[in-house]
Amino acid sequence: MSVRLPVLVVGAGPTGLISAISLLKNGVPVRIIEKRETFHGGIRGSGVTPRTLEVLSLIDVAQDVIDSSTAPLDFSSYEADGHTAKSAPWAEGAGTAQYYAFPEARIVSQAEFEALLRKHLGNLGASVETGKELIGFEQSDEKVMARILDTSTGNEETFLCSFLVGADGAKGRIRRILEIPFVGQTREEDRVLSGNVNVTGLDKEHWHMWGKMTQAAIGLRPMKTGSLFQMQALGHELPASLPTDLEGIRKLFQSISHRDDILIHDVEWVTEWRANIRMCEKFNKERVFLVGDAAHCHSLFGGQGMNSGIQDAMNLSWKLALVYHGRASMELLNTYNEERVPVIAEMLNLSSNIHYLAFGKPAKSALDGALGGEAAAEEKQATNQDVMHRPKVLLQLGVNCRWSPIVLETRADASASGAKDPYGQETARLRAGDRAPNALVTSVHLAATPESTTLHKLFDMHRHIVMVFVPGVNALGRLLKELEDIHDLLDAEAVRVVAILPKGTDHSSSLSRQLSEDVTAGKVQLLVDKDAEVRRVYDLDAVGAAFTYVVVRPDGVIGSFAGDVSGVRKYFEVLKAGGRP
Numbered sequence: 001m002s003v004r005l006p007v008l009v010v011g012a013g014p015t016g017l018i019s020a021i022s023l024l025k026n027g028v029p030v031r032i033i034e035k036r037e038t039f040h041g042g043i044r045g046s047g048v049t050p051r052t053l054e055v056l057s058l059i060d061v062a063q064d065v066i067d068s069s070t071a072p073l074d075f076s077s078y079e080a081d082g083h084t085a086k087s088a089p090w091a092e093g094a095g096t097a098q099y100y101a102f103p104e105a106r107i108v109s110q111a112e113f114e115a116l117l118r119k120h121l122g123n124l125g126a127s128v129e130t131g132k133e134l135i136g137f138e139q140s141d142e143k144v145m146a147r148i149l150d151t152s153t154g155n156e157e158t159f160l161c162s163f164l165v166g167a168d169g170a171k172g173r174i175r176r177i178l179e180i181p182f183v184g185q186t187r188e189e190d191r192v193l194s195g196n197v198n199v200t201g202l203d204k205e206h207w208h209m210w211g212k213m214t215q216a217a218i219g220l221r222p223m224k225t226g227s228l229f230q231m232q233a234l235g236h237e238l239p240a241s242l243p244t245d246l247e248g249i250r251k252l253f254q255s256i257s258h259r260d261d262i263l264i265h266d267v268e269w270v271t272e273w274r275a276n277i278r279m280c281e282k283f284n285k286e287r288v289f290l291v292g293d294a295a296h297c298h299s300l301f302g303g304q305g306m307n308s309g310i311q312d313a314m315n316l317s318w319k320l321a322l323v324y325h326g327r328a329s330m331e332l333l334n335t336y337n338e339e340r341v342p343v344i345a346e347m348l349n350l351s352s353n354i355h356y357l358a359f360g361k362p363a364k365s366a367l368d369g370a371l372g373g374e375a376a377a378e379e380k381q382a383t384n385q386d387v388m389h390r391p392k393v394l395l396q397l398g399v400n401c402r403w404s405p406i407v408l409e410t411r412a413d414a415s416a417s418g419a420k421d422p423y424g425q426e427t428a429r430l431r432a433g434d435r436a437p438n439a440l441v442t443s444v445h446l447a448a449t450p451e452s453t454t455l456h457k458l459f460d461m462h463r464h465i466v467m468v469f470v471p472g473v474n475a476l477g478r479l480l481k482e483l484e485d486i487h488d489l490l491d492a493e494a495v496r497v498v499a500i501l502p503k504g505t506d507h508s509s510s511l512s513r514q515l516s517e518d519v520t521a522g523k524v525q526l527l528v529d530k531d532a533e534v535r536r537v538y539d540l541d542a543v544g545a546a547f548t549y550v551v552v553r554p555d556g557v558i559g560s561f562a563g564d565v566s567g568v569r570k571y572f573e574v575l576k577a578g579g580r581p
């Protein structure tokens, strides 16, 4: 690219904000515009999945989300008397198959989440320009010319950018300008009254629900702050005209719950949501990209929407940064589309199945077999618990892109394994294209005492990590020699090499003495696989004499399992060429 123009991000919902933050962290100048004068206050997408938390930790946002959120509370479904409730865990956790820094989803108001993202944006020296609406654009081989309206003055400006990230939501105009079909269905009859309400007389230890979802139900889910609850009412027996004022909402609540000891004393925000389940056939055209709801909208059941948008943003940003900095060709950007479209198609499938249960229609397939599949779902109406139960697959830890042209699997036995299953590879044999697992390790610094840490803490959004499994300290010299073959690729700005020493390696001062000058100069970071967990979760054989290389991408996905250093070279060459060498 001859002139380096900034990237324009359109829309300051979670997807736009995360796109902007991750691009800025990658050294790409960004302008982010939002047509609204004030920010959205709705709780809306309130469940943040473990996989989203992992990707948020790559941009240092995860801890703030943890601090502002609650754990997933048990779900209490009340009997007809309104007082007797059956409580059960709402969502399955990640389990113990490996170390998970975030073993369960967290619950936070989307408005609060967006506010903390804006704070992080501010820390990077940027801010959202409100009252600025994208009204059109044209693109050429070199740039995009965007037309932006100042909604308060009515003035129009032209802005030149290198790329345009369309995070303008489900009603956005960018996909229409691109003439990309938005395929799917609108189900006007499937409605949810959703809002932020303040409530007294109700415990904040449970997510409460009265009535039957398949008829008429109303739920109150506590948020961390004060007396704030997320209200959701649904069911085909709800009145045709749904209330939006305090008095009407109180009446609706009491008619379903029969509880006059619980007082809704304030309605901060309310909306009537109607099911619109659609996705774009493709997510980019040349220099313009669609992310989040702009590319796909879905049932709010399953809590996958906002999470998927965030993962779109993370998938795209590091690739845009490589192209922007001249480290990869434009073709790399097409892999955003190739990697995300199958994942989103499966997300729509999974969340729609829960949607069908909620609205009393037979599921096409049961998510976890708990309902016994289609036949059982037809025989009995789903209970509230059936609908609300979140199986492990929805934690998104198995989401993968094994089919991507830029992932490289060199192990003959692994390359053939696994049909395309975009959401579900967590239990199958790990391979390139999967989420890189986490593990507890010991980090060895010459100047300081060794410290316990995790593998994921080493991952970062602006660098690839080349993990090398070495048989012992004595092999480090040989490793450094081998790395010379790829020294042209090891730009410290973009790639970091981590040598993983086997369990039992002495990381005390005797080790320090054996380390070569180059290691101390920081070219290679040293870790000890203290419980042999890294080898186990990365599915590697016992320590042999040879090195094994695993390349982890900036979005925390395994880019390559490479048997030797030439495999690493091949991975970076394929990446640079965008999968089309």
Ligand SMILES: Cc1cc2nc3c(=O)[nH]c(=O)nc-3n(C[C@H](O)[C@H](O)[C@H](O)COP(=O)(O)OP(=O)(O)OC[C@H]3O[C@@H](n4cnc5c(N)ncnc54)[C@H](O)[C@@H]3O)c2cc1C
Pocket (backbone or CB within 6 Å): 010, 011, 012, 013, 014, 015, 016, 033, 034, 035, 036, 040, 044, 045, 046, 047, 110, 132, 133, 134, 135, 167, 168, 169, 170, 171, 172, 173, 194, 271, 273, 291, 292, 293, 294, 300, 302, 303, 304, 305, 306, 307, 309
């Ligand atoms: C009632 C309700 C409940 C929901 N519950 C859940 C849930 O439980 N779990 C879940 O995961 N998701 C849920 N969602 C969905 C979730 O809110 C969305 O998936 C999420 O907001 C998508 O984020 P986004 O950034 O892609 O788009 P949005 O949040 O829609 O942001 C798009 C932004 O772009 C701006 N914009 C549009 N056009 C322009 C333009 N031309 N120029 C400048 N700015 C523009 C808009 O004003 C908006 O601020 C719910 C949604 C609703 C409405």
